[in-house]
Structures are given as C-alpha cells and as structure tokens.
Amino acid sequence: MGSSSATAIRILYRLALTFLLCAGRIESFTFQAEASHRRSCSVAPLLGQDNAFSREGISRREAGRVAVGGVIATVGVLTSTPVYADEGYRQAKRPFAYRVDSTQPPTLIPINNAQNEMKILQELGKGLGTKKEAIVNDSINLNNILNKAVFGTIDAISSLTQGGDGKIISGPGFASFVCLGLPMDASPADVGLAKDLIDPMLRSRSMGGETSLGLSFCPLSTQASLDSYISTGDLATLVSFLKDKGVSETTIDLYRPLLEYSHAKSLKLLALLPEQEDIRIARTKGLQYVDPDRRTSYVVDPNGFIALSQQPRFRVYADRSLLKDYEPMNNDDSAGLFFAERILVHETAAGVVAQYAVQRPDSLVILVAPTRDLRFLQGINGRIPRLCAFLNPEVNKVTDNAVTTILLNPSAKETLSKTNYLRLEIGTGPETLDYQSKVADYLWFSFMPKVNMIPRLMNG
Numbered sequence: 205m206g207s208s209s210a211t212a213i214r215i216l217y218r219l220a221l222t223f224l225l226c227a228g229r230i231e232s233f234t235f236q237a238e239a240s241h242r243r244s245c246s247v248a249p250l251l252g253q254d255n256a257f258s259r260e261g262i263s264r265r266e267a268g269r270v271a272v273g274g275v276i277a278t279v280g281v282l283t284s285t286p287v288y289a290d291e292g293y294r295q296a297k298r299p300f301a302y303r304v305d306s307t308q309p310p311t312l313i314p315i316n317n318a319q320n321e322m323k324i325l326q327e328l329g330k331g332l333g334t335k336k337e338a339i340v341n342d343s344i345n346l347n348n349i350l351n352k353a354v355f356g357t358i359d360a361i362s363s364l365t366q367g368g369d370g371k372i373i374s375g376p377g378f379a380s381f382v383c384l385g386l387p388m389d390a391s392p393a394d395v396g397l398a399k400d401l402i403d404p405m406l407r408s409r410s411m412g413g414e415t416s417l418g419l420s421f422c423p424l425s426t427q428a429s430l431d432s433y434i435s436t437g438d439l440a441t442l443v444s445f446l447k448d449k450g451v452s453e454t455t456i457d458l459y460r461p462l463l464e465y466s467h468a469k470s471l472k473l474l475a476l477l478p479e480q481e482d483i484r485i486a487r488t489k490g491l492q493y494v495d496p497d498r499r500t501s502y503v504v505d506p507n508g509f510i511a512l513s514q515q516p517r518f519r520v521y522a523d524r525s526l527l528k529d530y531e532p533m534n535n536d537d538s539a540g541l542f543f544a545e546r547i548l549v550h551e552t553a554a555g556v557v558a559q560y561a562v563q564r565p566d567s568l569v570i571l572v573a574p575t576r577d578l579r580f581l582q583g584i585n586g587r588i589p590r591l592c593a594f595l596n597p598e599v600n601k602v603t604d605n606a607v608t609t610i611l612l613n614p615s616a617k618e619t620l621s622k623t624n625y626l627r628l629e630i631g632t633g634p635e636t637l638d639y640q641s642k643v644a645d646y647l648w649f650s651f652m653p654k655v656n657m658i659p660r661l662m663n664g
Contacts, residue, residue: 298655302647306338310628310642311660313339322404324646329405331380331413331568332372334608334645377599378606379413379561379592380568383585385575385611385644387618395458397612397650399465402570406469414564417466418557418571420549420584421459422475423449424501430473437467450480462572474560476553476571476584478502487533487545494548502552504559505594509551512590517631517639521582524630528620529576550577554587562596575618578609580630580641585609610646616657619643625659 301315301324315321328334382405386394402417409415422430426449433442442463443456466473477483482494482502491499503509512518522543530542557569577583585607592602611619614626621627626647631640 296655298652298658300649300652302658302661303339304628304642304644304647305662306336306642308338308637308640309632309660311662312628312647312658313662315646325401325404326408328380328382328608329408329568330372330410331374331378331566331606333380333606336604336645373601373606374566375601376565377562377596378566378601379564381557381561381585381588381607382568382570383578383607383609384570384572385578385609385614386572387613387615388574388576390458390574392458392461393650394613395461397648398572399461400650401610401612401648402462402465405568405570406471409568410566413566413568414472415568415570416472416474416557416560417462418474418476418553418569418573419459419462420476420553420571420573420577421451421455422446422473423451423477423479424475424552424556425449425479426451427475430475433463434467434470434473439463439467459572474556474569474571476556476573478548478552483545483549486548487541488536490541491544491548502548502555504555505591508590508594509547512587513547517641518582518586520631520636520639521580521586521641524636525576525580525582525620546577550584550587553577553584554591558588558591558595561602562592562600575611575614579611579619579643581609581644582641608646609644610648611644612648613650614643614647624654624656626657628659 299314299316301321303313303315305311305313315324384398384401386398406415419430426446429442429445433439439460446456447453463473465471478486479498482498485493494502513522526546527539527543529546530539532538553571553573557571561567561569571584573584578585581604588607589602589604593600616624616626619627620630626643628643629640630643631637
C-alpha cells in the first residue's frame with residue numbers, strides 16, 4: 205500500500221515538472237515544488253527516517269493521507285499558491301453573473317469580476333446587443349494545451365461583450381432591447397438588482413439615442429399617467445390611477461424604487477399590459493371575444509401573430525415552457541384559454557416596444573417582466589424582431605442579436621428544472637434538437653448562487 209502511494213506521488217510530481225517545463229517555468233517551479241512537497245507531503249515523520257516508504261511503517265489510513273497530501277501539494281504548486289492539507293474546507297467564491305453560451309447543449313461562462321460585469325452592461329447600453337452564436341475561446345487551459353501545441357492556435361476569437369458580428373450597428377431601422385426577467389414572487393432585492401443593472405446602461409448611453417423603460421404590470425390605458433408622472437413627479441396621483449386600472453398595491457409598492465428612479469433620471473416609461481378586462485375575457489372566452497378595436501391595438505401584425513403559433517420552434521416553446529405554468533382557475537378553464545391569454549400579453553408588450561423603437565433610431569428599450577414571459581427566448585423577447593421587421597420593412601436592422609435577455613435571481617423551479625440545477629435549455633430530444641432554445645443570454649444574481657444551482661460551468 206505504501207509503495208503504490210509513493211509511486212502515485214512521484215508520478216504527480218513528475219507530471220507537474222513536465223507541464224511547467226513546457227511553459228518555461230522550471231527554475232521557479234523547482235524551488236516551490238521542493239518546499240511545498242516537504243511541507244505538505246513529507247512522510248518521514250510517519251514512517252521513520254531510515255525507510256520512509258516501508259510497508260511496516262505505514263497504515264492504510266496513513267497511506268491515504270499521504271496520497272491526498274501529494275495531490276494537494278501538486279495542485280498548490282501548479283497554481284503558484286501553496287495549499288495545506290490541514291487548512292480544512294474553504295468555500296469557493298462564485299461569480300454573480302453568467303453568460304449562457306449557445307453551445308449544444310448550452311453552457312455557462314462565468315463573468316468573473318465586477319469590471320467585466322460593468323463592461324457588459326455598458327456595451328448593452330451602447331446598443332451592441334448579444335451575439336447568439338456559440339463563443340470560441342482561444343485561451344490556453346488544461347483541456348486544450350495539447351491541441352494548441354500540436355495543431356496551432358484557433359483563428360476565430362470572439363469576445364463576451366461583442367454584439368452581433370462585433371460591428372456596431374446604428375442608424376435608421378436599428379434599436380436595441382434588454383429584457384430583465386424577475387421571479388414571479390419578486391422581492392425588493394430583485395427589483396433593486398434590476399435598478400443596479402439599468403443604471404450602468406443609462407450612464408453609457410450616447411446623446412443620440414432615446415431610452416425607455418417598459419413595465420409589464422401597467423395597462424396601456426395608464427400611459428398618459430406614466431408620462432405625467434415623469435414630468436411632474438406626482439407619485440400619489442399615479443398610484444391612485446394604477447389602482448383604478450387593476451394594479452395591486454403590493455405590485456406598486458414593489459416597483460416603487462424603479463418608478464422613483466425613472467422620474468429622477470427623466471426616463472420614459474412604457475405601459476405594456478393589455479387591459480385587465482381584456483385579459484379576463486381572453487382567459488374565460490377566447491381571443492375572438494376581445495373588443496375588436498382594442499384587439500387591433502394589441503395585435504398590430506395579425507398574420508405574423510397567427511403564423512408564429514404554427515412554427516416548430518414556437519410549438520416546442522409552448523409545450524415545454526409556456527403551458528407548464530397552466531393552473532386551472534375553475535372547472536371551465538382550459539390550457540387553450542391559458543395559451544390565448546399569455547400570447548395576447550406577449551404580443552401586446554412586444555408590439556408596444558417595437559412601435560416605440562421603429563420611430564426612434566438607435567433607441568434602447570429596457571423592459572421588466574416576469575421570468576416566465578421571457579425564459580427560453582420565445583415570449584415577449586422573441587416577438588420583437590418580427591414586429592420591428594413588420595413595422596419598418598424597408599430599413600429594419602433589428603435581429604435576434606439586438607434583443608438581450610437577462611434573468612435576475614432565477615431559481616431551478618422557474619427555469620422548469622426538476623432538480624436543484626437551473627435548466628438551461630428546452631428541446632433536447634432527437635425530434636426537437638433542431639429547435640433547441642437556451643433559457644436566456646445571461647443569469648444575474650444579487651447573491652452568490654449555490655454550487656448545486658450552476659450546471660455545465662465552463663472555465664469556472
């Protein structure tokens with residue numbers, strides 16, 4: 205037992221020497237390796253000075269300690285930071301933000317520090333959007349070092365913060381959108397995180413483009429009151445009007461910081477929700493019973509609205525995501541009526557932000573909505589490019605890359621996972637793989653997420 209443990213230690217030691225010799229660090233390594241090896245995995249005190257690896261002088265428990273100590277010593281050398289076996293468990297620090305890369309299946313790339321987080325938010329504020337293709341990483345790591353040495357380096361390098369193909373798109377027909385998804389049981393911490401993300405975007409805006417904030421809980425009829433509040437600051441009047449239109453006092457109190465922030469920054473607010481009465485009719489009777497005039501204002505592209513529901517990718521989304529939230533309200537309720545309600549809400553919100561954007565080149569629209577209306581990129585967010593193309597067909601430049609989706613403090617439950625891990629995609633079967641959709645572009649937390657929440661972490 206002792207002989208095999210010693211052999212394992214020597215093999216690890218020689219592998220570490222070989223690795224760092226290739227990197228040109230042999231001189232500094234020799235001193236660190238010898239010092240760290242003596243401190244962390246010296247077995248002479250266990251076995252006696254004459255024969256450190258004799259079978260008679262070591263027990264099975266001690267042999268295990270020797271093997272573990274050798275691994276720890278080697279890791280400490282490789283990272284140029286001594287690690288001692290007797291220091292005990294120390295919780296690793298995990299990032300607060302993650303890019304959901306468009307690999308198949310999707311993987312998570314950690315945003316490792318506040319500087320990188322700020323850079324991403326500033327780039328979003330400048331209108332770069334988020335590239336939807338998979339990222340090619342040219343950095344050297346233990347997984348690809350042999351490929352680098354044998355086959356040479358990879359030519360294609362993509363940055364985490366580049367939008368589209370890395371070129372800044374601007375001018376007539378272009379706008380960008382950032383969709384912030386909050387939990388259904390959102391807390392003040394979730395709204396505070398939304399405000400913290402919005403602020404760097406606003407500060408990075410140039411003087412040329414207009415900016416607005418869409419609120420998914422405000423019926424369209426409250427638009428005039430929102431405009432008045434931004435100019436006068438009369439919050440009491442706005443609160444009273446919102447209550448009259450069916451917005452609960454709990455919701456108003458929750459989003460009060462965003463309302464006050466918008467007034468302080470003179471940030472235009474957009475009402476995105478159909479009238480409560482029309483939502484109720486769609487849910488209890490169907491879309492065909494909604495008032496025709498108001499339905500026309502909700503659905504500005506009726507042909508595209510109907511065609512979307514027939515597309516295979518949307519069918520996968522409807523089956524794997526949208527209908528998962530269905531809970532019968534009574535015996536007369538049905539999944540079909542729930543479907544009608546949700547697509548009316550999604551189409552209305554997307555139509556409002558698209559109509560605002562096509563009239564204002566280089567504008568930025570940030571909208572706040574529940575996670576369930578944004579996850580897997582086929583809700584409100586997925587409809588925006590189609591509507592921009594319909595409203596501005598001649599010069600439209602809005603593509604999927606112009607729409608960025610960030611889920612704030614997501615939970616496994618809200619991503620429809622049946623485990624503790626967040627679910628990153630829908631469409632994993634052989635028949636649906638071509639229509640796979642990732643959960644969002646970014647996951648952003650106001651707290652350090654638990655390690656059993658974060659699946660398929662790359663370079664972590």
